[in-house]
Amino acid sequence: NAGVTQTPKFQVLKTGQSMTLQCAQDMNHEYMSWYRQDPGMGLRLIHYSVGAGITDQGEVPNGYNVSRSTTEDFPLRLLSAAPSQTSVYFCASSYRDRESGYTFGSGTRLTVV
Amino acid sequence: AQSVTQLGSHVSVSEGALVLLRCNYSSSVPPYLFWYVQYPNQGLQLLLKYTTGATLVKGINGFEAEFKKSETSFHLTKPSAHMSDAAEYFCAVSDLRGNEKLTFGTGTRLTIIP
Numbered sequence: 228n229a230g231v232t233q234t235p236k237f238q239v240l241k242t243g244q245s246m247t248l249q250c251a252q253d254m255n256h257e258y259m260s261w262y263r264q265d266p267g268m269g270l271r272l273i274h275y276s277v278g279a280g281i282t283d284q285g286e287v288p289n290g291y292n293v294s295r296s297t298t299e300d301f302p303l304r305l306l307s308a309a310p311s312q313t314s315v316y317f318c319a320s321s322y323r324d325r326e327s328g329y330t331f332g333s334g335t336r337l338t339v340v
Numbered sequence: 341a342q343s344v345t346q347l348g349s350h351v352s353v354s355e356g357a358l359v360l361l362r363c364n365y366s367s368s369v370p371p372y373l374f375w376y377v378q379y380p381n382q383g384l385q386l387l388l389k390y391t392t393g394a395t396l397v398k399g400i401n402g403f404e405a406e407f408k409k410s411e412t413s414f415h416l417t418k419p420s421a422h423m424s425d426a427a428e429y430f431c432a433v434s435d436l437r438g439n440e441k442l443t444f445g446t447g448t449r450l451t452i453i454p
Contacts, residue, residue, distance in 0.1 A: 269446040317383060328374050329442060331383035
């Protein structure tokens with residue numbers, strides 16, 4: 228089924244560890260984004276990409292890195308995990324046209340202890 | 341800068357009653373507006389969207405929303421609530437530059453009372 232695939236679904240990290248959250252889409256979408264969802268705060272944009280080789284920062288980029296070497300993949304790297312990064316992370320993608328909404332992945336629930 | 345305000349973090353309605361979830365936006369340019377629904381432990385699903393044209397838009401599951409420029413509002417309604425409507429609902433706004441900066445409200449959790 229076409230869509231956005233996120234792995235892993237659950238992850239527990241120790242403070243200071245690094246890891247990569249994977250995101251892949253098979254809809255040939257130009258735009259891809261990472262959001263984090265925290266209770267009472269809605270979804271906040273971490274990083275986004277408008278195409279392969281192009282990335283930019285969102286609202287809460289500190290502690291995260293991204294790259295976009297292909298249209299399909301947009302991994303999110305946590306450099307040195309902190310308890311404040313405990314959250315649910317969503318990857319989303321869309322076409323370049325302004326009228327389409329985002330397609331979201333099912334999320335990664337990350338706990339940093 | 342664009343922003344979204346959702347009035348009421350929790351809304352409870354009886355089964356069969358009208359559902360009204362409020363959303364006000366701020367944007368310096370004509371906005372694109374979206375409502376998303378999130379069921380427990382799932383990702384977000386597009387419910388409906390306003391881009392241009394008719395200001396009353398219909399979405400999935402019997403929901404609709406009306407864009408009112410003068411009130412900077414995009415409230416979500418459904419005439420008759422069903423138990424399966426229990427979920428969290430997010431309003432979002434995107435500006436003329438494209439989808440890369442979709443700004444979300446803080447969400448409204450809808451509870452349906454049997």
